[in-house]
Amino acid sequence: KAGVTQTPRYLIKTRGQQVTLSCSPISGHRSVSWYQQTPGQGLQFLFEYFSETQRNKGNFPGRFSGRQFSNSRSEMNVSTLELGDSALYLCASSPGGGSSLISGANVLTFGAGSRLTVL
Amino acid sequence: AQSVSQHNHHVILSEAASLELGCNYSYGGTVNLFWYVQYPGQHLQLLLKYFSGDPLVKGIKGFEAEFIKSKFSFNLRKPSVQWSDTAEYFCAVKYMEYGNKLVFGAGTILRVKS
DSSP: OOOOEEEOSEEEEOTTOOEEEEEEOOTTOOEEEEEEEETTTEEEEEEEEETTEEEEEOSOOTTEEEEEOTTSOEEEEEOSOOGGGOEEEEEEEEOOOHHHHHHTOOOOEEOOOEEEEEO | OOOEEESOSEEEEETTOOEEEOEEEOOOSOEEEEEEEEOTTSOOEEEEEEOSSOSEEEOGGGOEEEEEGGGTEEEEEESSOOGGGOEEEEEEEEEGGGOSOOEEOOOEEEEEEO
16 A cells, blocks of 8 residues: 655745645554654654644644644644754654554554755 | 663674664653664665564564663664665654654664675
8 A cells, every 4th residue: 555645855945934744644544743853853753643633742842833634634834944944854654543552553654754955 | 751862873884794783762661662764765664663572573674673671772683784784773662651652762874884
């Protein structure tokens, strides 16, 4: 089956602009998580959505937001971009349901990422 | 605080050498443990995982890892590396009481010389 699809793959923005990134999860997966990957900070958790609700949130400022649609597709938005927001943004999907959380079967599958450059 | 430490940032080995990458995590509660690999130009892929049971888990491409609860460790091993194992390796921990999020180590870049 198709993997996690992220669009766009590459984009360049300038400081102060905003950006929206999109993620289509694996069919049947209801949980979508977002991570930021930078050389300095590594991989950091942004947030997780499940059934259109934010279920978990990392330590990022309010400029970073997201949402999930009824078909489980997710978007994340970064407003008022700063140079430090330049990063690879990774989306991951997982089954996400209660039983899978308990059983440990809730393995994250990652997409290829969206590489954002802020000038 | 939840944290994951990977002992080496860069490792260089010759083909056929044995590999062991260290990973330690904070906190003594219930955890799920993972190793992910990122080959050059490719996305993060799951190498292996531990949820419960036998602490020695086997993954793809001949990799294995051992969970030692008393040491909060989950070290990755491979008896004989190949040039194609050149990649960045990430240890990740899911702390069950904090929900469905992974805490990643800083990563170890492995270069295998042919």
